[in-house]
Amino acid sequence: xxTRSKRYKESQKQTEVDKVYQLKEAISILKKxxxxxxxxxxxxxxxxxVDTKKSDQMxxxxxxxxxxxxxxxxxxxxxxxxxxxxARTANADFVGGIELIDKVAAGFMxxxxxxxxxxxxxxxSKLGKILGPRGLMPSPKTGTVTNDILKAIEDVKKGKVxxxxxxxxxxxxxxxxASFSEDKLYDNAxxxxxxxxxxxxxxxxxxxxxxxxxxxxxxxxxKLAV
Numbered sequence: 001x002x003t004r005s006k007r008y009k010e011s012q013k014q015t016e017v018d019k020v021y022q023l024k025e026a027i028s029i030l031k032k033x034x035x036x037x038x039x040x041x042x043x044x045x046x047x048x049x050v051d052t053k054k055s056d057q058m059x060x061x062x063x064x065x066x067x068x069x070x071x072x073x074x075x076x077x078x079x080x081x082x083x084x085x086x087a088r089t090a091n092a093d094f095v096g097g098i099e100l101i102d103k104v105a106a107g108f109m110x111x112x113x114x115x116x117x118x119x120x121x122x123x124x125s126k127l128g129k130i131l132g133p134r135g136l137m138p139s140p141k142t143g144t145v146t147n148d149i150l151k152a153i154e155d156v157k158k159g160k161v162x163x164x165x166x167x168x169x170x171x172x173x174x175x176x177x178a179s180f181s182e183d184k185l186y187d188n189a190x191x192x193x194x195x196x197x198x199x200x201x202x203x204x205x206x207x208x209x210x211x212x213x214x215x216x217x218x219x220x221x222x223k224l225a226v
Contacts, residue, residue, distance in 0.1 A: 015220055023193075026214050026222040027185050031178070033219050039070070040178045040217035042185055044192055046171040047210040056203045059165040062142050063195035067184040068159035070177035075156055076100065076111035078120045078138070083149050087115075090153040098123060104130060111136075115144045115152045135162065159188075163196070169210070171196065178216050189214065 014029055021029070030042065050057040077087040080097035087095040094100060094111055097120065104127055114131060116124050116138040124131075124138065131137040138144040142162050146152050163173050175188040193212070200208045215221030 015222055020223045020225050022225055023189055023214070024182075024186055026224055027182050027189070029222060030185075030214065030216050030219070031182055033216065035178050035216060036218050038217075040219075041070075041174045042176050042178055042180070042189075042214065042216050043172060043174050044189060045213045045215065045221065046173075046196060047212070048165055048169045048171065048196075049207055049210050050165060050169055050201065050204065052165060052167050052169060054203070057201045059171065059196070059199050059201065060141060060163065061195060061199045062160055062162050063192055064155060065159035065161060065175065065188040066191055067176060067180065067188055069161060069174060070180060073113055073156055074111040075153055076104075076114045077149060077153065078114065078116040078124055079149060080117075080120070083117050083147070086149050087153065090150050091157070092149075092153050101127060109134075113144070113156050114138050115146070115149065115156070117147055117149065118145055121145060135164065163192075163199075175214075 014033060027042075048059060050059060052058065074093040076094040077083075077092040078097065078100055079087055079095065084095050084097075092115075096103070101120075101123055109130075114136045121138070128137060140146070143152055143155065143160075161173060163171050165171050173192055175192055176185050180188075197208070209226045212224045212226050213221040214224055
């Protein structure tokens, strides 16, 4: 049996095991919990009623958090020519064409998001087995394959995050840091919940969300009303 820390047990006393909370109340309780020494993330955990073996029930998309993620996002842009100048002007952290692709192939992974122009995708495809499993492969569906490099970088820097259902029907997404105010966490979390509802596949006619909870790192989660 996993042994819980004293801090975790103290936080657990502030929750009711079977209670289903409204979002505002849950965030208020999370803010009062004893937190680890680092600025922990606040995460939403969805369990969706989808069959992930069916292509028309895959849930994937992006959402821009109104108050950002609370962390610096390192952006790599795969492009060449005029787009390189634009990417550097937009403060992309790493910019390049074939040389950047070769660098990643050799083991370089110091970035959190990858953006590419359409003309680079043929060359970038050889990084599929490296970037794919990490959720970093650029895709037109998430706006990370585009000629509008400036907007793509700005969106990511503002707090654009990607979500995608896993094989168990789960979606797990950070909505900020524990240091955020209750209002900022509420705004971010509300927008994520809206985005997930908007991404409901047309083939799902009934209930979409089986369950939803919110938690900070290394603390107990709170069940939310769906």
